[in-house]
Amino acid sequence: MNELLEKLSLAVESGKINKMSPYPPAMKGLDGADELCQQALEAGIKPDVILNDALIPGMGRIGKKFSDGKAFVPEMLIAAKAMSAALKHIKPFFTSGEVKRKGVFVIGTVMGDLHDIGKNLVAMMIEGSGWEVVDLGVDVKPEKFLEAINQHPDCVIGLSALLTTTMVNMEVIVKQIRAHYPDNKILVGGAPLSHDFCKKIGATFYSADPQGAVEFLERSVA
Amino acid sequence: MNTTAIKEISFEELLLTREDVIPLLGGKSDYAFLMHEYLDTLFEQGKQIFQIMGGYQVFDKLTFNLEMREIAIGEVNFEVKKVVFNMLKRSSKIAVFVCTAGDKIHELSRQYMAEGDMLKGYVYDLYGSLVVESAMDLVQQSLRLEMEGEGLEITNRYSPGYCGWTVDQQKKLFSLLNQNFSFVTLSDSCLMKPIKSVSGIIGIGHNVKYNDYTCHICDSTNCLYKNLKKHS
């Protein structure tokens, strides 16, 4: 792979935002994701190549490390910051249509629940894997999900819940979505969930962490 | 007779330091220096950010159903399951507790996240959890002192949602508390507001004991505090 893209990918994975940023100490004074992405564009590398060959794999590696217990939430958040410093240069090409996203992912914390750290992390990682994310927030009622699917007919839906008392509301939401949109994929997650629960309520897929969701989405567009 | 004790806890009383927060972040701490600025601001502004309230109400009309592993406090029956039942079955009184760090820390955390600073938002969120748990340590400490005065011991604290005791039983728990505890409210889905709040029970008696280390009896596999020293 092109050396510049390799450096950019590593900058994202390691959370090196720009030249000035002090983290990680081992990369002090080096160019970060911000500068490297700009340089890659100036070198004539196509924005979709930068996105797919450098940025997304960089985020993917940190997500995988998190999922394997080798990286922690702060490291993922720092990497995401580096990713957005790079994405800033790519965004105009999304608007012009030159770079296409993989699809739309609609996510929300289900009605009755206000826990959203996990949901926010999942949204961030999925955005970093090349999807457009529509975040409906917390305490989201079924109607709001239906409305969002109506606007983005091919979207994948993500539901989050952190308590056993609110996790049951997922079933209500899944039922309503299924009644109107039987084909849309529904991902579920949150601390008290399990594969069995996912199956029982008729959702498509359960993942304990963001990376599992990213990989599922990857398979679903392949 | 039921006694009630509620207190406002000042942020300074918690005596929190950077070293209390960093281990909760996980992993090697080579990124820890990035948090110092956030933490220093939190230490400085903690007084304005946190509205810490905590308290307990002590009940002495108890019934233990050994077969069903249920505990009735007054007329209210709790299916606490094996772990909690065994730790509390020798109690002569039970304290029901609630503690909160207030709404503001959650609001600030989400404001930073919405502005795009996820890391700062996350550190604030984690800090809010630490504050409510540390404040509850103080509430528990004052219960211990009060009971020592009567020659009684106390157990560790147990919360609905842990060790097989279901979260929905919080409704019954809140039904026991008098109106002085209205600084924390419970929604239909058993979510406490403010978010940074905890609830539960503590056993009291001549023959109950407090365990310094309880992680081995808990079934949680992904707890932030698992095997950390500061854990009641």
Ligand code: B12
């Ligand atoms: C910190 C914490 C608290 C703090 C702060 C709570 C807060 N949210 O601000 C305090 C101390 C206040 C607290 C209180 C309580 N808590 Co609490 N808490 C936790 C703890 C340790 C961490 C939560 C957290 O922030 N995790 C970090 C984030 C990043 O993880 P996450 O939200 O799970 O998200 C990840 C995955 O789940 C997944 N994911 C999440 N959503 C989605 C969605 C999709 C689509 C996908 C694919 C993946 C996915 O990806 C995320 C990233 O990896 C968890 C245990 C745990 N390890 O999860 C218990 C936990 C959530 N709490 C629990 C309970 C029971 C309570 C209380 C009811 C206890 C009590 N009676 O006092 C109260 C309720 C508070 C309230 N307001 O009502 C239970 C809930 C389970 C249950 N039995 O219902 C848990 C799971 C602990 C346990 N027993 O195992 N808690």
